[in-house]
Amino acid sequence: MNNKKISYAEAILSAYEYLLDKYPEVFVIGQGLWSPWYVGNSMKDLDKKYGTDRIIDTPLSESAVTGMAVGASLCGSKPIVVHPRIDFMLYAMDAVANQAAKWSHMTGNQASPSVTFRGIINRGGEQGAQHSQSLHSWFAHLPGLRVLMPFSVEDARDMLISATLSKDPVIYIDDRWLYESKEDLKEIKEKRVSEFKPKVIKNGQDLTIVGSSFSTKLALDISEELEKDGIRAEVIDIRALNPFDPEVLINSIKKTRRLVSIDGSWKNVGFSAEILSSVYENVSPDVFLSKPLRFSLAESPAPTSIALEKIYYPSVKDSVLKIKKNLI
DSSP states (O other): SSSEEEEEHHHHHHHHHHHHHTTTEEEEESSTOOOOOOGGGGTTTTHHHHOOTTEEOOOOOOOHHHHHHHHHTTTTOEEEEEEGGGGGGGGGGGGIIIIIIHHHTTTTTTTOOOOOOEEEOOOOOOOOOOGGGOOHHHTTTSSOEEOOOSSSHHHHHHHHHHHSSSOOEEEEEEEGTTTOEEEEOOOOOOOOOOGOOOOEOOSSSEEEEEEEEEHHHHHHHHHHHTTTTTTTTTEOOOOOEEEOOHHHHHHHHHHOEEEEEEEEEEEOOHHHHEEEEEEEETSSSSGGOOOOOOEOOOOOOOOOOOHHHHHHHHOHHHHHHHHHHHHH
């Protein structure tokens, strides 16, 4: 792959192909993996290319599948467990939270599950309350788990590769709303999973807008609208939620003196609170020219009505209006 423009979903597919070609200990397991539509184009024809013994489509058994993958990782394999709807990953929380996240600690680092849990966010389209959650804050709360949320096409590919090759258990969360995004990508260069830290993806000096995954796209869209009125926003993509390194964010706030945090989940005990607290622990309150803002989902399960969805999810227009009002 050399400077070829590909989509976010295709980038995930290319990560699988790279891993399966180069590392025989890698296998993929989960529900709907042989389906031409269930996981979008992100796993197209992998079962045909690599065989059903490495691309394992299972019954609806999230807990059993995830537990088996954790066990396999302790025996030298590098499994990727796919949960096509992250909502139903909750069935597997014992294997994730009580087993994978704890093994290295409990064995004095003599054993660590090299397992990747891929959770896919699905929202909109009248899918309703049980199919529209993100839950990234839940996983970021747990020590022992690395949590990655790629926004860019390059990160979608490279984070999956790094997660799979890491000796630590990793939660890799991708968002279907990003699947059609496209970028020119260079050849794959393996990175350590610890190299993925928050980064500035757009420079500015009037305020800092922080997001992760699809919220980063929303942050960029908001910044473009603000720029029409001469307001130059700096946009930061969080990328790694656990461990979370706030250094880039702190340096940006000291420059712009204003903060907007966008979270694709709910405000209550959400990751935006971690953003704000990390800033206030390291930046004097008198630095701020205006109070920080948080944009998140309404404190309600997701609606099924299209009309209500338009109100439920943060919009660029409403966000811009609130930011301008706060700047005054």
